[in-house]
Amino acid sequence: MMDFEKIKEVSDKAFFPTYNRFPAAIVRGEGAYVYDSTGKCYLDFLSGIGVTGLGHAHPGIVEAICNQAKNLVHISNLYFMPPQTELAAELTALAGLERVFLCNSGAEANEAAIKLARKYSNITHEEGRTEIITLEGSFHGRTLATAAATGQAKVKSGFEPLPGGFRHVPPGDFETLAAAVSDKTCAIMLEPILGEGGVVVLPDAFLQKVRALCDERDILLIMDEIQVGMGRTGRPFAYQWTGITPDVMTLAKALGGGLPIGAMLAREKYAPILSAGSHGTTFGGNPVACSAGLVVLAHLRDEAFLANVLKMGDRIRAGLNNLKEQFPFIETIHGRGLMVGMTLATPCGDMVRRAFEKGLLINCTRESVLRMLPPLIISEKEVNEMLEILISVFEDGI
Numbered sequence: 001m002m003d004f005e006k007i008k009e010v011s012d013k014a015f016f017p018t019y020n021r022f023p024a025a026i027v028r029g030e031g032a033y034v035y036d037s038t039g040k041c042y043l044d045f046l047s048g049i050g051v052t053g054l055g056h057a058h059p060g061i062v063e064a065i066c067n068q069a070k071n072l073v074h075i076s077n078l079y080f081m082p083p084q085t086e087l088a089a090e091l092t093a094l095a096g097l098e099r100v101f102l103c104n105s106g107a108e109a110n111e112a113a114i115k116l117a118r119k120y121s122n123i124t125h126e127e128g129r130t131e132i133i134t135l136e137g138s139f140h141g142r143t144l145a146t147a148a149a150t151g152q153a154k155v156k157s158g159f160e161p162l163p164g165g166f167r168h169v170p171p172g173d174f175e176t177l178a179a180a181v182s183d184k185t186c187a188i189m190l191e192p193i194l195g196e197g198g199v200v201v202l203p204d205a206f207l208q209k210v211r212a213l214c215d216e217r218d219i220l221l222i223m224d225e226i227q228v229g230m231g232r233t234g235r236p237f238a239y240q241w242t243g244i245t246p247d248v249m250t251l252a253k254a255l256g257g258g259l260p261i262g263a264m265l266a267r268e269k270y271a272p273i274l275s276a277g278s279h280g281t282t283f284g285g286n287p288v289a290c291s292a293g294l295v296v297l298a299h300l301r302d303e304a305f306l307a308n309v310l311k312m313g314d315r316i317r318a319g320l321n322n323l324k325e326q327f328p329f330i331e332t333i334h335g336r337g338l339m340v341g342m343t344l345a346t347p348c349g350d351m352v353r354r355a356f357e358k359g360l361l362i363n364c365t366r367e368s369v370l371r372m373l374p375p376l377i378i379s380e381k382e383v384n385e386m387l388e389i390l391i392s393v394f395e396d397g398i
């Protein structure tokens, strides 16, 4: 294997510079820990941005992947595949949404949702009822349409012209949203907790009003649960805290236990819209990814597993709240379950870098929000270890 300096040199030359990477090549992981090419150990409180929900090298995931790879790695969606069928049956049952389209990523799942909403409205209502309202600060992906849906300038800038028909309103402000709805609106798309937007939990009352408005006008409510879904909040899906059900839900990140897979789920009513030949994908619902996904779903049906998410989430928040007195630059602690945000009165990029040096992986969104997305299997010991490292980072100053 190349040594780290060589890896960095070759990478810096060969790749587009799309990522500001930390100076380490990660080669191995186990549970909540990963190891770099020099053997240094890191406590992973980011999980590949909410992907490895069961931690690294989870024995069940490894076994499912190996067994499926021995039988069949790929076949076209022109044929049935048992792991895909099982995943579809279990996912629709768990989500309370009858239909699913499987794809490879979050952006693709949101693309499918956007296409579904537009086609439904074009067929059912007057043509041209195609506008989709999303939230400022939201993140929905980096394809052209999902970048257009995203409420952050940095994702769109320079790539114009983007597909039209998206309109952004401030999160949590129902009056402004209701005023933006017109006879052109076909869907409202939102993350129940904005992830990249700074771990902003949308109030249940806001979501309930949005639901009622959508019902009244036959507008599709699309929930992007790509980051918050799959047990992250202590329930299988974050919408299950809110008292409402979306018409469409998108998933990806943690769905495949680390393998790339995405899903767009919707109510039975919308099934005929994506008719044969109207949408599809080569890799979507890959049997190896689906086999791993089945292991993840089995955990979401386990009460003790979900209880640990809530318990550890509470522990982290309590631990962080305890630091407020000692470190006055801490403003608020927010989030749900194991999706944790800590808003600081100062930019946090440098703190994240120092945490990395001390062996803790976390990240920073919106300049000044420290974000943690630990694996859902973390223990009290690992929470305590995180707090210790974080305190030492804070003690070194802002």
Ligand SMILES: *Cc1c(COP(=O)(O)O)cnc(C)c1O
Pocket: 104, 105, 106, 107, 108, 110, 139, 140, 141, 142, 191, 195, 196, 224, 225, 226, 227, 252, 253
């Ligand atoms: C990560 C993310 C996406 C995009 O997923 P990709 O797999 O990177 O395309 C979309 N929406 C939300 C909320 C996300 O967190």
